[in-house]
Amino acid sequence: MEDLRFGHRERLRSRFLETDGKGVQDYELLEMILFSAKPRGDVKPLAKILLKKFGSLKQVLLAPPHELQNVSEMGPAAVTTIKLAQELTQRILLQEIMNQPVLNNWEKVIQYCQHQMGHLNREQLRILFLDRKNQLIADEIQQEGTLDQTPIFPREVVRRALEHGAGALILVHNHPSGDPTPSEADIQITQKVILAARTMDIRVHDHIIVGRHESKSFKQLGLI
Template identity: 55%
Template sequence: MAKRPAPSSGHGDMPFDGSGATDGLEDASLFDERLFFAPQTAKSTRGDKPAKPPSTPATPEAHYHGHRERLRNRYRDSGDTALADYEILELLLFRLIPRRDTKPIAKALLARFGTLGGVFGASTKLLQEVSGVGEAVALDLKLVASVAQRMLKSELTGKPLLSSWKALIDYCHTAMAHETREQFRILFLDKRNALIADEVQGLGTVDHTPVYPREVVRRALELSATAVILVHNHPSGDPTPSRADIDMTKTIVETARPLGIAVHDHIIIGKNGHVSFKALRLF
């Protein structure tokens, strides 16, 4: 019967006798230490040449980084007149979406809502329907819209509104033109026609808002207002007054007059402009 070869101990060609002991224990220990401290060189599968360590490919810089810097420089050097609307929107989205190309998102927002005013006037729900716009970005866009409204409203504070008509129309248009439901707003004025309060009295559907003349007058008396300006929007975009708008306005005028409260005007705001009842001599 052939003699079976002795198993290797893993230490070169040193014999293993099956008892767990090796010949030349000190030499084996020294051999182990040399192997342990010797530099470990990876070998390739071809011949005895050491394999080269795998190289890590350089990560290319995102293509939009240079574009962002160029756009910022144009804005810095020439102001907003040097930029298209989508580029202005891009500049804002740079801050809100730091690691994406925001040009397609800016263009998609304008394509969906038509104008910058339409973008900032859209609801957070509608904004999130655009690819790339999440809840956080939608809320930040609405925050910018709120800042714009507050800025325009501050131009009215303490000033006679009848002599600040353009500022009044700009504010109302920013606040209401892009609302998807009708909104009835009342501006309460003191005896100098300065703004006391700006309140939304009712929210309705796409083509109707319930208005109660007695409630309008009651609130004016609570605020010690001597005059009001009525404002509501038409989500359709057309500011032409309806028969119901005219009748409701006349009822408020007739209810307020005996109590010393004047109705200076009723303004209808649409996306495409506005209409003044006073200018049209509708009451």
């Protein structure tokens, strides 16, 4: 039986390489991720359980460690391997926009923010700091809040922008409810940040609100 399982792993690896990854299904990708954590045994059932529980490959990678640990057969090595895959993805997405003209790579910026924040269960405020050429120079978590509220302090936002030598910034925060529609409070605090930043010749390009499956831009909504 062990030889058969070993043969399955080799065949799956070969098919993955021969098709540049296009010839394997999501559960098979998860199998391959789990191979190193579970060098023996059949991990196909576990991969399928993970997909069924979390709904998609993306949501498996983004799942909090404690939720992964609650799945039968998911030991510390398997959880670490899954989170490693998530971290690799996040770093690649960041590298694609770092030191690049952000306004010319808007879809990648949205993709990065969605991947970083769409799965969070509490509100979080991130700030993308840009130089005078609108190139991303820093991504910083500014505040972490409750289930439905994150405090935003305009003076603190401006202070950090000055410390980074930023000429512009983009506000990003998530709505754990899943609906990225801006609230009246979101609109009011954004205007306060814009006014505070303007006194230091710092431009606020946008405020992006991240939901579970989509994001909304103040600029595209005509709110900035």
